Amino acid sequence: MNDLSPVSSPRQGSDAEVLRPHAEEQYAEELHLLAKEDDRPRPPGWKLSPWAVTTYLLGDGDRVTPKYVGARRVVEVAVATLATDRALLLLGVPGTAKTWLSEHLAAAISGDSTLLVQGTAGTPEEAVRYGWNYARLLAEGPSVEALTPSPVMRAMAEGRVARVEELTRMPSDVQDALITVLSEKTLPIPELGREVQARRGFNLIATANDRDKGVNDLSSALRRRFNTVVLPVPATAEEEVDIVARRVDQLGRSLELPGAGTGLEEIRRVVTVFRELRSGVTEDGRTRVKSPSGTLSTAEAISVLTSGIALATHFGDGVLRPADVAAGIVGAVVQEPVSDRVAWREYLETVVRERPGWQDFYRACRGVS
Numbered sequence: 001m002n003d004l005s006p007v008s009s010p011r012q013g014s015d016a017e018v019l020r021p022h023a024e025e026q027y028a029e030e031l032h033l034l035a036k037e038d039d040r041p042r043p044p045g046w047k048l049s050p051w052a053v054t055t056y057l058l059g060d061g062d063r064v065t066p067k068y069v070g071a072r073r074v075v076e077v078a079v080a081t082l083a084t085d086r087a088l089l090l091l092g093v094p095g096t097a098k099t100w101l102s103e104h105l106a107a108a109i110s111g112d113s114t115l116l117v118q119g120t121a122g123t124p125e126e127a128v129r130y131g132w133n134y135a136r137l138l139a140e141g142p143s144v145e146a147l148t149p150s151p152v153m154r155a156m157a158e159g160r161v162a163r164v165e166e167l168t169r170m171p172s173d174v175q176d177a178l179i180t181v182l183s184e185k186t187l188p189i190p191e192l193g194r195e196v197q198a199r200r201g202f203n204l205i206a207t208a209n210d211r212d213k214g215v216n217d218l219s220s221a222l223r224r225r226f227n228t229v230v231l232p233v234p235a236t237a238e239e240e241v242d243i244v245a246r247r248v249d250q251l252g253r254s255l256e257l258p259g260a261g262t263g264l265e266e267i268r269r270v271v272t273v274f275r276e277l278r279s280g281v282t283e284d285g286r287t288r289v290k291s292p293s294g295t296l297s298t299a300e301a302i303s304v305l306t307s308g309i310a311l312a313t314h315f316g317d318g319v320l321r322p323a324d325v326a327a328g329i330v331g332a333v334v335q336e337p338v339s340d341r342v343a344w345r346e347y348l349e350t351v352v353r354e355r356p357g358w359q360d361f362y363r364a365c366r367g368v369s
């Protein structure tokens with residue numbers, strides 16, 4: 001592998017040039033700090049106690065930054081589940097941090113968030129069980145060396161947490177391959193007359209999107225192996241502003257966009273627009289508005305603002321202004337060209353135009369609508 005320099009082993013270690021380091025690399029210091037001070041009992045195979053994992057996720061108001069912003073109980077239930085023999089299913093509408101939370105849980109519990117299976121309609125069974133290196137298989141016949149383990153198999157053998165993204169999108173026979181893994185905690189390899197038995201510390205976190213439910217509804221046999229935790233959308237505008245501000249600040253810093261961290265007024269505005277359109281009513285409860293077809297999630301608010309900051313940095317004076325977010329907002333709202341445009345126009349004319357202090361924003365939106 002030495003001559004394939006850009007290709008590295010999955011566990012690469014930290015590298016300043018990497019665009020998006022894994023959670024356990026990015027927050028290595030915090031994890032180390034927590035492990036050092038953690039004197040509570042750790043479940044077998046865990047790097048931290050459940051209490052320290054929860055602190056890693058929610059922050060301690062001091063040296064540990066919050067990763068997930070939301071109810072403590074939600075996180076505690078998720079962490080406690082992983083300390084039992086049941087797997088964890090994170091369920092929720094798009095952009096509620098299912099993937100984000102699952103990555104940080106795996107990082108804190110196993111020190112490794114990379115044992116990941118992406119669920120799609122085309123996910124093969126090998127992605128959950130194992131495959132073969134066909135050159136070796138043909139040359140040598142079935143052997144341990146010719147076998148290519150799936151991330152789930154590696155997690156079992158190493159006693160770590162595996163992640164399955166978008167579980168409900170996988171074909172149902174592939175989903176069913178997880179039933180034996182979760183109930184027997186073994187993965188048979190009939191070709192070799194062997195099996196892999198899960199070591200202590202093994203568990204599985206799956207995520208699934210509410211909107212995809214029904215596409216390939218989970219079989220009840222599989223569902224019984226999971227504890228489901230529903231991740232809520234942020235309850236209040238303040239909470240959502242807090243989430244967005246934090247993530248925009250982090251992203252801005254990692255993309256080296258100076259000026260990130262400012263622009264709280266624009267963050268409030270984007271969050272307000274998204275919340276009002278999502279709920280179909282203005283925040284004062286007085287005016288009904290049409291909801292467009294897009295999800296307008298917290299995640300989308302974050303990307304509208306990050307793009308806005310890039311515009312302000314590279315083409316403006318570095319200060320985030322209404323014109324920098326207008327195009328992004330319109331792009332996020334108008335997904336379906338006819339009806340969404342009507343809904344957006346109506347919102348613009350009946351709500352945005354009349355709102356004190358929103359005149360610049362109104363003009364900027366008119367300019368790009």
Ligand SMILES: Nc1ncnc2c1ncn2[C@@H]1O[C@H](COP(=O)(O)OP(=O)(O)OP(=O)(O)O)[C@@H](O)[C@H]1O
Nearest residue numbers: 067068069070094095096097098099100209298299
């Ligand atoms: N409550 C929250 N706390 C912290 N970050 C959040 C929260 N809600 C959303 N985010 C941010 O939103 C972004 C998107 O989250 P993520 O991709 O995990 O969503 P998801 O639920 O997996 O969505 P999808 O169903 O589209 O896969 C992340 O950058 C995450 O930091």
Ligand SMILES: [Mg+2]
Nearest residue numbers: 098099100207
């Ligand atoms: Mg996701």
